[in-house]
Amino acid sequence: MKMLPEVELSGSDYFLFAMDRILRRAGRSGSLCRLVVELEGCIDPEEFRHTINCSQVLQWMVNVQKTSRFPFALPRWRSNGTGNAVPVTCDRVAKHCSGNRETYFSFHGPPEQDGIHSPLSFALANHDDHRSTCILNWDHTLMDAHGAEILMRHVARAPEKQEILEGLLPSNQVSVGGRVQRSQGFGERLSYARKSVRYIADASAMPIAILKPNGNNRECADQYCTISFSEEETERIVSQCETIGLSYYHSLFYLAAAARAVHAVRLRKKEGDAPYLIPVPLNLRRKGGSGPAFSNNVSFLFYRIAPEEIQDFRTMVVSLKDQMRNQVMQEIPHSYAEMMKILRRLPLPLYSRLLSGPTGGRLASFFFSYTGECCPGMDNFMGQLVRQVTHLAPATSIPGLSVVFMRHRNRLKAILSFRNSLLAEDDLKLFEEQLRKDLLPENG
Amino acid sequence: MIITCSCVGFTVTDPDEPAVWLLYASFWYLWRATTVGMKEPHEVTADDLVRDLLCFIRSTILADNADFSPDTPFDKVGIDSVSLLEILLYLERNFDIYIDDQRLTPDNIASVRQLAITACAPSPGS
Numbered sequence: 228m229k230m231l232p233e234v235e236l237s238g239s240d241y242f243l244f245a246m247d248r249i250l251r252r253a254g255r256s257g258s259l260c261r262l263v264v265e266l267e268g269c270i271d272p273e274e275f276r277h278t279i280n281c282s283q284v285l286q287w288m289v290n291v292q293k294t295s296r297f298p299f300a301l302p303r304w305r306s307n308g309t310g311n312a313v314p315v316t317c318d319r320v321a322k323h324c325s326g327n328r329e330t331y332f333s334f335h336g337p338p339e340q341d342g343i344h345s346p347l348s349f350a351l352a353n354h355d356d357h358r359s360t361c362i363l364n365w366d367h368t369l370m371d372a373h374g375a376e377i378l379m380r381h382v383a384r385a386p387e388k389q390e391i392l393e394g395l396l397p398s399n400q401v402s403v404g405g406r407v408q409r410s411q412g413f414g415e416r417l418s419y420a421r422k423s424v425r426y427i428a429d430a431s432a433m434p435i436a437i438l439k440p441n442g443n444n445r446e447c448a449d450q451y452c453t454i455s456f457s458e459e460e461t462e463r464i465v466s467q468c469e470t471i472g473l474s475y476y477h478s479l480f481y482l483a484a485a486a487r488a489v490h491a492v493r494l495r496k497k498e499g500d501a502p503y504l505i506p507v508p509l510n511l512r513r514k515g516g517s518g519p520a521f522s523n524n525v526s527f528l529f530y531r532i533a534p535e536e537i538q539d540f541r542t543m544v545v546s547l548k549d550q551m552r553n554q555v556m557q558e559i560p561h562s563y564a565e566m567m568k569i570l571r572r573l574p575l576p577l578y579s580r581l582l583s584g585p586t587g588g589r590l591a592s593f594f595f596s597y598t599g600e601c602c603p604g605m606d607n608f609m610g611q612l613v614r615q616v617t618h619l620a621p622a623t624s625i626p627g628l629s630v631v632f633m634r635h636r637n638r639l640k641a642i643l644s645f646r647n648s649l650l651a652e653d654d655l656k657l658f659e660e661q662l663r664k665d666l667l668p669e670n671g
Numbered sequence: 672m673i674i675t676c677s678c679v680g681f682t683v684t685d686p687d688e689p690a691v692w693l694l695y696a697s698f699w700y701l702w703r704a705t706t707v708g709m710k711e712p713h714e715v716t717a718d719d720l721v722r723d724l725l726c727f728i729r730s731t732i733l734a735d736n737a738d739f740s741p742d743t744p745f746d747k748v749g750i751d752s753v754s755l756l757e758i759l760l761y762l763e764r765n766f767d768i769y770i771d772d773q774r775l776t777p778d779n780i781a782s783v784r785q786l787a788i789t790a791c792a793p794s795p796g797s
Contacts, residue, residue: 469776475755513732514737515738516734
C-alpha cells in the first residue's frame with residue numbers, strides 16, 4: 228500500500244489542537260486517550276512487537292506532525308521523516324498490581340522521548356494469572372475513539388489481513404451536511420456554518436455550572452473510576468429507557484442520569500444553581516464502512532439543561548429529546564463541522580481564545596460521550612479471547628470531568644475521568660448512588 | 672358567496688355549483704402537492720417507502736462500500752440514534768409520516784423494511 232505523504236487536518240483535528248492548547252495552559256500534559264483490551268490468555272511479547280512494527284499505517288501515524296506552510300494556510304499532517312518505530316512496552320505484572328487501576332495505568336502510560344509523549348504507543352501486560360491486557364495510548368489530536376477501535380481491529384487481525392489498511396486513512400467516508408453536499412461556494416458554506424455559532428452562543432450563555440476544584444487544580448493528576456452494571460441490571464436499564472419513550476435514544480437517558488449525578492455532587496458542595504452545558508461528540512463517519520481510522524471525524528451536539536429541569540428526571544429527558552431533534556432538524560452538527568473546517572486557517576492562539584473566551588475558559592459543565600458497543604464482533608485478539616474492552620477518555624479541562632458510557636457484551640459501564648482535585652471519595656460514592664437511582668429507579 | 676376567477680374568465684355565485692367544489696378541490700390538491708409532495712401518506716405503500724428510504728440512507732448515511740439491504744439490521748451497520756432521527760425526519764418532511772415514540776420499539780425500527788411497515792401502518796390512536 229502506498230502511504231500518503233501529507234493529509235489535510237480535519238476540522239475536528241484542528242479543534243482538538245486548540246483544546247489541547249487550552250489544556251496545556253491549564254497545566255496539563257495533553258489529551259491522552261486509552262483503549263484497553265483485556266484478554267483471556269497471554270500474548271507473546273515478541274509476536275506483539277513484530278505485529279505492531281509490521282503495520283505501515285501505525286508507522287506512518289507515529290511519525291506525522293502538524294505543519295502549515297505559511298500563516299493562514301491549511302494545516303496538514305506530514306511525515307517528519309524520522310522513521311521512529313511505534314513504542315511498544317511489554318511487561319509482566321504481578322497479580323496484586325493489576326487490581327489497582329491507578330497504579331496500573333500510571334505504570335503503563337505512554338513512553339516519553341526527550342520529555343515528549345509519543346503520539347501513539349502500545350503496552351502489553353501479561354499477568355501472573357495467565358491473562359493479559361493490551362493498551363493503545365494515543366493523543367486525541369491524532370484520532371478519535373472510533374478511529375482507535377478501527378485501528379485495534381487492524382492489530383487484532385494483523386498481519387495476515389493487510390488489505391483492511393485501505394480504509395484506515397482519510398477518504399471520502401465522512402458525512403457532510405445535506406446543504407453542503409449541494410453547494411460548495413464559500414459564501415454559502417460560511418452562512419451554513421454561522422447557524423451553529425448562533426445556536427452555540429445561546430446554549431453556552433453564562434453562567435455555566437461546573438464542579439469547582441478543591442485546592443490547586445494544576446498540581447493534580449487524572450484518575451479513573453469505573454461504575455459497572457451487571458447483565459441483569461443492563462437489561463433493566465434498557466427496559467427503563469423504553470418505558471419512558473427513549474427506546475432508541477439510550478444516550479439521552481445516560482446523559483440525563485450523569486447530569487443529575489453531577490448535580491447531586493454540586494448540591495452537596497453547596498455550589499449555586501446554574502444551567503448545565505454539555506457538548507456530546509457525534510461520529511461523522513459514514514456507517515457500514517471501515518474507516519477512516521486516522522484523524523478526528525466528529526462534530527458535536529450541544530445540550531443546555533436549566534436548573535429547574537434537572538430537578539425532575541422525566542422533564543429533563545423530554546427537554547433533551549427536543550434539543551436533539553431541533554439540532555438534527557437544523558443540521559447543527561454538520562453546520563458546526565463546517566465551522567470547524569473553515570476555522571482551520573486561524574492561528575492556534577487565536578482559535579483557542581475564540582473557544583474559551585466567551586465562557587471565561589469554561590468549556591462545558593462536564594464532557595459526556597456514549598460509545599455504544601465497544602469493538603463489536605471483536606471476540607478474538609491475536610488468537611486470545613477478548614474479555615473486556617474499555618475506553619478511557621481524557622479529563623478535559625475546564626472543568627476536568629468526562630463521563631463516558633459504553634457497552635460490551637450486554638454489560639453497561641460508566642467511566643469517569645477526572646482531576647483528583649475535583650471529586651473526593653465521598654463525591655464519587657454520591658455520584659454512583661445517584662446514577663444507580665436514576666438508571667435503576669426501583670433501587671431508590 | 673361569489674367566486675371570481677378573472678384569469679380563467681368565469682364568475683360563480685351559487686355555492687352548490689359544482690365548479691365551486693371543483694375549485695376548492697383544486698386548491699386543496701395544489702396545497703397538498705406543494706407542502707407534502709404528490710403522494711398522500713396512506714397512498715404510499717411499504718414497498719415505495721423501502722425504495723425511497725434505501726436511496727436516502729445510501730446517499731446520506733452509509734459508506735459507499737457498505738453491504739446493506741432492506742432487511743439488514745440498523746445496528747449491524749452502526750446506524751445510531753442521530754442517524755435514525757435523520758431518517759424519521761426525512762419521513763416527516765417528504766411523506767408527512769410521523770411515528771410516535773410508543774411505536775419506536777426495537778422491533779419496529781430494526782431495519783428499513785420494518786420501519787417502512789411501521790410507517791405505513793395506521794397509528795393506534797387514529
